[in-house]
Amino acid sequence: MSQDGRDKPLYMISVAAELTGMHPQTLRVYESKGLVNPKRSGGNTRLYSQSDIERLELINQLTDEGINLAGVVRILDMKERAEERERENEKLREQLRRAQDELHELKMQKRITALAPRDGSANPEQVLRGLLGGGSL
Missing domain, CATH: 1.10.1660.10 (Multidrug-efflux Transporter Regulator; Chain: A; Domain 2)
Structure with missing residues (x-):
């Protein structure tokens, strides 16, 4: 629910x-x-x-x-605070995942840019080989 x-x-x-x-x-x-x-x-x-x-x-x-009611109040407060922290942590974990994905994408773009000649005469097989670490196709 x-x-x-x-x-x-x-x-x-x-x-x-x-x-x-x-x-x-x-x-x-x-x-x-x-x-x-x-x-x-x-x-x-x-x-x-x-x-x-x-x-x-x-x-x-x-x-x-x-547990008396004063103890119950304290436990409920701690429980609510822990749940709030967990929600904050999940939000931060999601932000970190997005930032890591963006960083990975930027690194890939940098690698691609470094492999492509400036004059536009790039051989697609060479670019792909460079991205795959120099292995043969």
């Missing part, structure tokens, strides 16, 4: 509570503490997304393991 689809507000609080196995009041408390931020409908009804449900499931797992 795309990130946009995961963030689409779909579930009313009763459905979100059922999906997560939590009481609706617990969801309200978590919202008041800033642990989850459901969107609101025009009529001010809380609407939870799939991302919200997954976050609530993680909160439930962490609290079941004995």
Whole structure:
């Protein structure tokens, strides 16, 4: 599911509570503490997304393991920061791949230019042989 689809507000609080196995009041408390931020409908009804449900499931797992809400807040913050760093890293990796491709293309153009005579009398076989490292055709 795309990130946009995961963030689409779909579930009313009763459905979100059922999906997560939590009481609706617990969801309200978590919202008041800033642990989850459901969107609101025009009529001010809380609407939870799939991302919200997954976050609530993680909160439930962490609290079941004995971590208090302050610890949960810290873990969620670290998780979000790590995900942001990973997105930044992926973006930088893609930029590096593009730069490497451009550098390779420039090197190839330089090799081709160096093999082609200035007067335009280049023998295509000689140019190709030079690009392939001098092997025979």
